[in-house]
Amino acid sequence: MSDFTIDWDREARTGVAEAVLCDGKTPAQIAAILASAGPRRLFLTRLSEDAHGRLPETARARLDYDPLSRTAVHGEPVAPTMPGVGVVCAGTSDLPVAREAARALAFAGFDAPVIADVGVAGLWRLMNRLPEIREQRVVIAVAGMEGALFSVLAGLVAAPVVAVPTSVGYGVAEGGKAALSSALASCAAGLVTVNIDNGFGAASAAIRIFRAMSRDMSEKQNSA
Structure with missing residues:
Protein backbone atom coordinates (compact mmCIF):
# COMPACT_ATOMS: atom_id res chain seq x y z
CA MET A 1 0.00 0.00 0.00
CA SER A 2 1.39 3.41 -0.99
CA ASP A 3 2.10 6.05 1.66
CA PHE A 4 0.95 8.87 -0.64
CA THR A 5 -2.13 9.73 -2.71
CA ILE A 6 -1.91 12.36 -5.44
CA ASP A 7 -5.01 14.56 -5.80
CA TRP A 8 -5.17 14.67 -9.61
CA ASP A 9 -8.69 16.14 -9.54
CA ARG A 10 -7.72 19.15 -7.44
CA GLU A 11 -7.40 21.57 -10.37
CA ALA A 12 -10.83 20.65 -11.75
CA ARG A 13 -12.32 20.98 -8.28
CA THR A 14 -10.56 24.14 -7.02
CA GLY A 15 -8.82 25.74 -9.99
CA VAL A 16 -5.37 25.16 -8.48
CA ALA A 17 -3.37 22.07 -9.46
CA GLU A 18 -1.89 19.55 -7.05
CA ALA A 19 1.59 20.31 -5.70
CA VAL A 20 4.10 18.23 -3.77
CA LEU A 21 5.76 19.65 -0.64
CA CYS A 22 9.18 17.98 -0.58
CA ASP A 23 10.16 19.17 2.89
CA GLY A 24 10.10 16.17 5.22
CA LYS A 25 10.07 13.63 2.40
CA THR A 26 13.01 11.39 1.63
CA PRO A 27 14.51 11.30 -1.87
CA ALA A 28 13.10 7.78 -2.21
CA GLN A 29 9.59 9.02 -1.40
CA ILE A 30 9.90 11.91 -3.84
CA ALA A 31 11.17 9.57 -6.54
CA ALA A 32 8.23 7.22 -5.94
CA ILE A 33 5.78 10.12 -6.27
CA LEU A 34 7.37 11.20 -9.54
CA ALA A 35 7.33 7.64 -10.88
CA SER A 36 3.62 7.34 -10.07
CA ALA A 37 2.91 10.56 -11.97
CA GLY A 38 3.96 9.07 -15.30
CA PRO A 39 3.77 11.82 -17.95
CA ARG A 40 1.43 14.01 -15.91
CA ARG A 41 2.55 17.42 -14.70
CA LEU A 42 3.37 18.12 -11.05
CA PHE A 43 4.70 21.16 -9.23
CA LEU A 44 7.22 20.49 -6.45
CA THR A 45 8.04 22.94 -3.66
CA ARG A 46 10.81 23.05 -1.01
CA LEU A 47 13.02 20.64 -2.97
CA SER A 48 16.52 21.27 -1.62
CA GLU A 49 19.59 20.98 -3.84
CA ASP A 50 20.76 18.06 -1.71
CA ALA A 51 17.48 16.15 -2.12
CA HIS A 52 17.38 16.96 -5.82
CA GLY A 53 20.92 15.67 -6.25
CA ARG A 54 20.03 12.40 -4.49
CA LEU A 55 17.13 11.62 -6.80
CA PRO A 56 17.67 8.92 -9.44
CA GLU A 57 19.01 10.26 -12.73
CA THR A 58 15.82 9.17 -14.49
CA ALA A 59 13.76 11.31 -12.09
CA ARG A 60 16.06 14.34 -12.36
CA ALA A 61 15.91 14.15 -16.16
CA ARG A 62 12.16 14.77 -16.04
CA LEU A 63 12.44 17.81 -13.78
CA ASP A 64 12.85 21.50 -14.56
CA TYR A 65 14.62 22.41 -11.31
CA ASP A 66 15.27 25.93 -10.01
CA PRO A 67 17.69 25.95 -7.06
CA LEU A 68 16.93 29.57 -6.08
CA SER A 69 13.27 28.90 -5.37
CA ARG A 70 13.77 25.20 -4.59
CA THR A 71 10.92 24.37 -6.98
CA ALA A 72 10.68 21.86 -9.77
CA VAL A 73 8.23 21.11 -12.56
CA HIS A 74 7.67 17.50 -13.56
CA GLY A 75 6.36 16.72 -17.03
CA GLU A 76 6.13 18.55 -20.32
CA PRO A 77 6.78 22.31 -20.09
CA VAL A 78 3.92 24.67 -20.89
CA ALA A 79 4.78 28.17 -22.08
CA PRO A 80 3.22 30.74 -19.72
CA THR A 81 1.23 33.25 -21.77
CA MET A 82 -1.53 34.63 -19.56
CA PRO A 83 -0.94 38.19 -18.26
CA GLY A 84 -2.55 39.80 -15.25
Missing part, protein backbone atom coordinates in the same frame (compact mmCIF):
# COMPACT_ATOMS: atom_id res chain seq x y z
CA VAL A 85 -0.66 38.68 -12.14
CA GLY A 86 2.63 40.25 -11.01
CA VAL A 87 5.08 39.61 -8.19
CA VAL A 88 6.66 42.59 -6.41
CA CYS A 89 9.72 41.87 -4.30
CA ALA A 90 11.20 44.22 -1.69
CA GLY A 91 14.83 43.07 -1.80
CA THR A 92 17.16 40.70 -3.58
CA SER A 93 17.21 38.55 -0.43
CA ASP A 94 13.47 37.97 -0.87
CA LEU A 95 13.90 36.55 -4.38
CA PRO A 96 13.72 32.84 -3.39
CA VAL A 97 10.16 33.33 -2.15
CA ALA A 98 9.25 35.63 -5.05
CA ARG A 99 10.58 33.05 -7.49
CA GLU A 100 8.53 30.32 -5.82
CA ALA A 101 5.40 32.40 -6.42
CA ALA A 102 6.39 33.21 -10.01
CA ARG A 103 7.20 29.59 -10.82
CA ALA A 104 3.88 28.42 -9.36
CA LEU A 105 2.11 31.00 -11.50
CA ALA A 106 4.05 29.93 -14.59
CA PHE A 107 3.05 26.31 -13.93
CA ALA A 108 -0.57 27.48 -14.10
CA GLY A 109 0.06 29.33 -17.36
CA PHE A 110 0.58 32.87 -16.06
CA ASP A 111 3.34 35.02 -17.53
CA ALA A 112 4.01 36.76 -14.22
CA PRO A 113 6.79 39.36 -14.10
CA VAL A 114 8.94 39.64 -10.98
CA ILE A 115 9.56 43.29 -10.14
CA ALA A 116 12.47 43.06 -7.72
CA ASP A 117 14.40 45.30 -5.33
CA VAL A 118 11.70 47.94 -4.85
CA GLY A 119 11.71 48.07 -1.04
CA VAL A 120 10.46 51.28 0.53
CA ALA A 121 13.82 52.15 2.09
CA GLY A 122 14.42 53.69 -1.34
CA LEU A 123 10.87 54.72 -2.18
CA TRP A 124 11.88 56.12 -5.57
CA ARG A 125 12.63 52.56 -6.76
CA LEU A 126 9.02 51.53 -6.15
CA MET A 127 7.62 54.72 -7.70
CA ASN A 128 9.70 54.17 -10.84
CA ARG A 129 8.07 50.76 -11.36
CA LEU A 130 4.57 51.77 -10.29
CA PRO A 131 3.14 52.13 -13.84
CA GLU A 132 4.23 48.55 -14.57
CA ILE A 133 2.78 47.27 -11.31
CA ARG A 134 -0.55 49.01 -11.95
CA GLU A 135 -0.96 47.00 -15.16
CA GLN A 136 -1.49 43.85 -13.08
CA ARG A 137 -4.97 42.71 -12.03
CA VAL A 138 -3.60 40.90 -8.95
CA VAL A 139 -0.32 41.73 -7.18
CA ILE A 140 1.74 39.50 -4.90
CA ALA A 141 3.99 41.53 -2.57
CA VAL A 142 7.00 39.77 -1.04
CA ALA A 143 8.99 41.38 1.78
CA GLY A 144 10.94 40.60 4.92
CA MET A 145 12.46 42.86 7.62
CA GLU A 146 9.68 45.24 8.78
CA GLY A 147 7.35 44.46 5.82
CA ALA A 148 6.62 48.11 5.06
CA LEU A 149 6.16 47.36 1.37
CA PHE A 150 2.77 45.74 1.98
CA SER A 151 0.94 48.81 3.28
CA VAL A 152 2.67 51.23 0.91
CA LEU A 153 1.92 49.16 -2.17
CA ALA A 154 -1.66 48.37 -1.17
CA GLY A 155 -2.25 52.12 -0.79
CA LEU A 156 -1.01 52.83 -4.31
CA VAL A 157 -2.71 50.24 -6.52
CA ALA A 158 -6.31 49.24 -7.19
CA ALA A 159 -5.53 45.55 -7.67
CA PRO A 160 -5.93 43.07 -4.81
CA VAL A 161 -2.59 42.67 -3.00
CA VAL A 162 -1.51 39.36 -1.47
CA ALA A 163 1.26 39.90 1.11
CA VAL A 164 3.96 37.27 1.60
CA PRO A 165 6.15 37.95 4.66
CA THR A 166 9.57 36.35 4.33
CA SER A 167 11.95 35.08 6.99
CA VAL A 168 14.60 37.55 5.79
CA GLY A 169 15.69 39.69 8.72
CA TYR A 170 17.62 39.74 11.98
CA GLY A 171 17.11 40.94 15.54
CA VAL A 172 13.41 41.62 16.11
CA ALA A 173 12.77 40.89 12.41
CA GLU A 174 14.35 37.43 12.56
CA GLY A 175 12.20 34.62 11.20
CA GLY A 176 9.66 36.89 9.50
CA LYS A 177 7.48 37.54 12.54
CA ALA A 178 7.83 41.33 12.29
CA ALA A 179 6.91 41.29 8.58
CA LEU A 180 3.95 39.01 9.30
CA SER A 181 2.72 41.30 12.09
CA SER A 182 3.10 44.31 9.80
CA ALA A 183 1.02 42.62 7.10
CA LEU A 184 -1.70 41.55 9.53
CA ALA A 185 -1.80 44.94 11.26
CA SER A 186 -1.83 46.96 8.02
CA CYS A 187 -4.29 49.82 7.73
CA ALA A 188 -4.33 49.45 3.94
CA ALA A 189 -7.85 48.24 3.22
CA GLY A 190 -8.14 44.94 1.37
CA LEU A 191 -4.63 43.65 1.91
CA VAL A 192 -4.62 39.88 2.45
CA THR A 193 -1.79 37.83 3.92
CA VAL A 194 -0.41 34.29 3.65
CA ASN A 195 2.06 32.52 5.90
CA ILE A 196 5.77 33.33 6.15
CA ASP A 197 7.74 32.29 3.03
CA ASN A 198 4.59 30.85 1.43
CA GLY A 199 5.13 31.90 -2.17
CA PHE A 200 3.15 28.93 -3.45
CA GLY A 201 0.19 29.80 -1.23
CA ALA A 202 0.25 33.39 -2.48
CA ALA A 203 0.30 32.21 -6.09
CA SER A 204 -2.63 29.89 -5.42
CA ALA A 205 -4.63 32.75 -3.87
CA ALA A 206 -3.79 35.04 -6.80
CA ILE A 207 -4.90 32.40 -9.30
CA ARG A 208 -8.24 31.97 -7.55
CA ILE A 209 -8.80 35.73 -7.33
CA PHE A 210 -7.86 36.27 -10.97
CA ARG A 211 -10.09 33.47 -12.24
CA ALA A 212 -13.03 34.63 -10.12
CA MET A 213 -12.63 38.15 -11.53
CA SER A 214 -12.39 36.81 -15.09
CA ARG A 215 -15.47 34.62 -14.59
CA ASP A 216 -17.48 37.56 -13.27
CA MET A 217 -16.45 39.74 -16.22
CA SER A 218 -17.38 36.97 -18.68
CA GLU A 219 -20.80 36.49 -17.07
CA LYS A 220 -21.48 40.24 -17.22
CA GLN A 221 -20.53 40.39 -20.89
CA ASN A 222 -22.72 37.39 -21.73
CA SER A 223 -25.72 38.90 -19.93
CA ALA A 224 -25.30 42.33 -21.56
Whole structure:
Protein backbone atom coordinates (compact mmCIF):
# COMPACT_ATOMS: atom_id res chain seq x y z
CA MET A 1 0.00 0.00 0.00
CA SER A 2 1.39 3.41 -0.99
CA ASP A 3 2.10 6.05 1.66
CA PHE A 4 0.95 8.87 -0.64
CA THR A 5 -2.13 9.73 -2.71
CA ILE A 6 -1.91 12.36 -5.44
CA ASP A 7 -5.01 14.56 -5.80
CA TRP A 8 -5.17 14.67 -9.61
CA ASP A 9 -8.69 16.14 -9.54
CA ARG A 10 -7.72 19.15 -7.44
CA GLU A 11 -7.40 21.57 -10.37
CA ALA A 12 -10.83 20.65 -11.75
CA ARG A 13 -12.32 20.98 -8.28
CA THR A 14 -10.56 24.14 -7.02
CA GLY A 15 -8.82 25.74 -9.99
CA VAL A 16 -5.37 25.16 -8.48
CA ALA A 17 -3.37 22.07 -9.46
CA GLU A 18 -1.89 19.55 -7.05
CA ALA A 19 1.59 20.31 -5.70
CA VAL A 20 4.10 18.23 -3.77
CA LEU A 21 5.76 19.65 -0.64
CA CYS A 22 9.18 17.98 -0.58
CA ASP A 23 10.16 19.17 2.89
CA GLY A 24 10.10 16.17 5.22
CA LYS A 25 10.07 13.63 2.40
CA THR A 26 13.01 11.39 1.63
CA PRO A 27 14.51 11.30 -1.87
CA ALA A 28 13.10 7.78 -2.21
CA GLN A 29 9.59 9.02 -1.40
CA ILE A 30 9.90 11.91 -3.84
CA ALA A 31 11.17 9.57 -6.54
CA ALA A 32 8.23 7.22 -5.94
CA ILE A 33 5.78 10.12 -6.27
CA LEU A 34 7.37 11.20 -9.54
CA ALA A 35 7.33 7.64 -10.88
CA SER A 36 3.62 7.34 -10.07
CA ALA A 37 2.91 10.56 -11.97
CA GLY A 38 3.96 9.07 -15.30
CA PRO A 39 3.77 11.82 -17.95
CA ARG A 40 1.43 14.01 -15.91
CA ARG A 41 2.55 17.42 -14.70
CA LEU A 42 3.37 18.12 -11.05
CA PHE A 43 4.70 21.16 -9.23
CA LEU A 44 7.22 20.49 -6.45
CA THR A 45 8.04 22.94 -3.66
CA ARG A 46 10.81 23.05 -1.01
CA LEU A 47 13.02 20.64 -2.97
CA SER A 48 16.52 21.27 -1.62
CA GLU A 49 19.59 20.98 -3.84
CA ASP A 50 20.76 18.06 -1.71
CA ALA A 51 17.48 16.15 -2.12
CA HIS A 52 17.38 16.96 -5.82
CA GLY A 53 20.92 15.67 -6.25
CA ARG A 54 20.03 12.40 -4.49
CA LEU A 55 17.13 11.62 -6.80
CA PRO A 56 17.67 8.92 -9.44
CA GLU A 57 19.01 10.26 -12.73
CA THR A 58 15.82 9.17 -14.49
CA ALA A 59 13.76 11.31 -12.09
CA ARG A 60 16.06 14.34 -12.36
CA ALA A 61 15.91 14.15 -16.16
CA ARG A 62 12.16 14.77 -16.04
CA LEU A 63 12.44 17.81 -13.78
CA ASP A 64 12.85 21.50 -14.56
CA TYR A 65 14.62 22.41 -11.31
CA ASP A 66 15.27 25.93 -10.01
CA PRO A 67 17.69 25.95 -7.06
CA LEU A 68 16.93 29.57 -6.08
CA SER A 69 13.27 28.90 -5.37
CA ARG A 70 13.77 25.20 -4.59
CA THR A 71 10.92 24.37 -6.98
CA ALA A 72 10.68 21.86 -9.77
CA VAL A 73 8.23 21.11 -12.56
CA HIS A 74 7.67 17.50 -13.56
CA GLY A 75 6.36 16.72 -17.03
CA GLU A 76 6.13 18.55 -20.32
CA PRO A 77 6.78 22.31 -20.09
CA VAL A 78 3.92 24.67 -20.89
CA ALA A 79 4.78 28.17 -22.08
CA PRO A 80 3.22 30.74 -19.72
CA THR A 81 1.23 33.25 -21.77
CA MET A 82 -1.53 34.63 -19.56
CA PRO A 83 -0.94 38.19 -18.26
CA GLY A 84 -2.55 39.80 -15.25
CA VAL A 85 -0.66 38.68 -12.14
CA GLY A 86 2.63 40.25 -11.01
CA VAL A 87 5.08 39.61 -8.19
CA VAL A 88 6.66 42.59 -6.41
CA CYS A 89 9.72 41.87 -4.30
CA ALA A 90 11.20 44.22 -1.69
CA GLY A 91 14.83 43.07 -1.80
CA THR A 92 17.16 40.70 -3.58
CA SER A 93 17.21 38.55 -0.43
CA ASP A 94 13.47 37.97 -0.87
CA LEU A 95 13.90 36.55 -4.38
CA PRO A 96 13.72 32.84 -3.39
CA VAL A 97 10.16 33.33 -2.15
CA ALA A 98 9.25 35.63 -5.05
CA ARG A 99 10.58 33.05 -7.49
CA GLU A 100 8.53 30.32 -5.82
CA ALA A 101 5.40 32.40 -6.42
CA ALA A 102 6.39 33.21 -10.01
CA ARG A 103 7.20 29.59 -10.82
CA ALA A 104 3.88 28.42 -9.36
CA LEU A 105 2.11 31.00 -11.50
CA ALA A 106 4.05 29.93 -14.59
CA PHE A 107 3.05 26.31 -13.93
CA ALA A 108 -0.57 27.48 -14.10
CA GLY A 109 0.06 29.33 -17.36
CA PHE A 110 0.58 32.87 -16.06
CA ASP A 111 3.34 35.02 -17.53
CA ALA A 112 4.01 36.76 -14.22
CA PRO A 113 6.79 39.36 -14.10
CA VAL A 114 8.94 39.64 -10.98
CA ILE A 115 9.56 43.29 -10.14
CA ALA A 116 12.47 43.06 -7.72
CA ASP A 117 14.40 45.30 -5.33
CA VAL A 118 11.70 47.94 -4.85
CA GLY A 119 11.71 48.07 -1.04
CA VAL A 120 10.46 51.28 0.53
CA ALA A 121 13.82 52.15 2.09
CA GLY A 122 14.42 53.69 -1.34
CA LEU A 123 10.87 54.72 -2.18
CA TRP A 124 11.88 56.12 -5.57
CA ARG A 125 12.63 52.56 -6.76
CA LEU A 126 9.02 51.53 -6.15
CA MET A 127 7.62 54.72 -7.70
CA ASN A 128 9.70 54.17 -10.84
CA ARG A 129 8.07 50.76 -11.36
CA LEU A 130 4.57 51.77 -10.29
CA PRO A 131 3.14 52.13 -13.84
CA GLU A 132 4.23 48.55 -14.57
CA ILE A 133 2.78 47.27 -11.31
CA ARG A 134 -0.55 49.01 -11.95
CA GLU A 135 -0.96 47.00 -15.16
CA GLN A 136 -1.49 43.85 -13.08
CA ARG A 137 -4.97 42.71 -12.03
CA VAL A 138 -3.60 40.90 -8.95
CA VAL A 139 -0.32 41.73 -7.18
CA ILE A 140 1.74 39.50 -4.90
CA ALA A 141 3.99 41.53 -2.57
CA VAL A 142 7.00 39.77 -1.04
CA ALA A 143 8.99 41.38 1.78
CA GLY A 144 10.94 40.60 4.92
CA MET A 145 12.46 42.86 7.62
CA GLU A 146 9.68 45.24 8.78
CA GLY A 147 7.35 44.46 5.82
CA ALA A 148 6.62 48.11 5.06
CA LEU A 149 6.16 47.36 1.37
CA PHE A 150 2.77 45.74 1.98
CA SER A 151 0.94 48.81 3.28
CA VAL A 152 2.67 51.23 0.91
CA LEU A 153 1.92 49.16 -2.17
CA ALA A 154 -1.66 48.37 -1.17
CA GLY A 155 -2.25 52.12 -0.79
CA LEU A 156 -1.01 52.83 -4.31
CA VAL A 157 -2.71 50.24 -6.52
CA ALA A 158 -6.31 49.24 -7.19
CA ALA A 159 -5.53 45.55 -7.67
CA PRO A 160 -5.93 43.07 -4.81
CA VAL A 161 -2.59 42.67 -3.00
CA VAL A 162 -1.51 39.36 -1.47
CA ALA A 163 1.26 39.90 1.11
CA VAL A 164 3.96 37.27 1.60
CA PRO A 165 6.15 37.95 4.66
CA THR A 166 9.57 36.35 4.33
CA SER A 167 11.95 35.08 6.99
CA VAL A 168 14.60 37.55 5.79
CA GLY A 169 15.69 39.69 8.72
CA TYR A 170 17.62 39.74 11.98
CA GLY A 171 17.11 40.94 15.54
CA VAL A 172 13.41 41.62 16.11
CA ALA A 173 12.77 40.89 12.41
CA GLU A 174 14.35 37.43 12.56
CA GLY A 175 12.20 34.62 11.20
CA GLY A 176 9.66 36.89 9.50
CA LYS A 177 7.48 37.54 12.54
CA ALA A 178 7.83 41.33 12.29
CA ALA A 179 6.91 41.29 8.58
CA LEU A 180 3.95 39.01 9.30
CA SER A 181 2.72 41.30 12.09
CA SER A 182 3.10 44.31 9.80
CA ALA A 183 1.02 42.62 7.10
CA LEU A 184 -1.70 41.55 9.53
CA ALA A 185 -1.80 44.94 11.26
CA SER A 186 -1.83 46.96 8.02
CA CYS A 187 -4.29 49.82 7.73
CA ALA A 188 -4.33 49.45 3.94
CA ALA A 189 -7.85 48.24 3.22
CA GLY A 190 -8.14 44.94 1.37
CA LEU A 191 -4.63 43.65 1.91
CA VAL A 192 -4.62 39.88 2.45
CA THR A 193 -1.79 37.83 3.92
CA VAL A 194 -0.41 34.29 3.65
CA ASN A 195 2.06 32.52 5.90
CA ILE A 196 5.77 33.33 6.15
CA ASP A 197 7.74 32.29 3.03
CA ASN A 198 4.59 30.85 1.43
CA GLY A 199 5.13 31.90 -2.17
CA PHE A 200 3.15 28.93 -3.45
CA GLY A 201 0.19 29.80 -1.23
CA ALA A 202 0.25 33.39 -2.48
CA ALA A 203 0.30 32.21 -6.09
CA SER A 204 -2.63 29.89 -5.42
CA ALA A 205 -4.63 32.75 -3.87
CA ALA A 206 -3.79 35.04 -6.80
CA ILE A 207 -4.90 32.40 -9.30
CA ARG A 208 -8.24 31.97 -7.55
CA ILE A 209 -8.80 35.73 -7.33
CA PHE A 210 -7.86 36.27 -10.97
CA ARG A 211 -10.09 33.47 -12.24
CA ALA A 212 -13.03 34.63 -10.12
CA MET A 213 -12.63 38.15 -11.53
CA SER A 214 -12.39 36.81 -15.09
CA ARG A 215 -15.47 34.62 -14.59
CA ASP A 216 -17.48 37.56 -13.27
CA MET A 217 -16.45 39.74 -16.22
CA SER A 218 -17.38 36.97 -18.68
CA GLU A 219 -20.80 36.49 -17.07
CA LYS A 220 -21.48 40.24 -17.22
CA GLN A 221 -20.53 40.39 -20.89
CA ASN A 222 -22.72 37.39 -21.73
CA SER A 223 -25.72 38.90 -19.93
CA ALA A 224 -25.30 42.33 -21.56
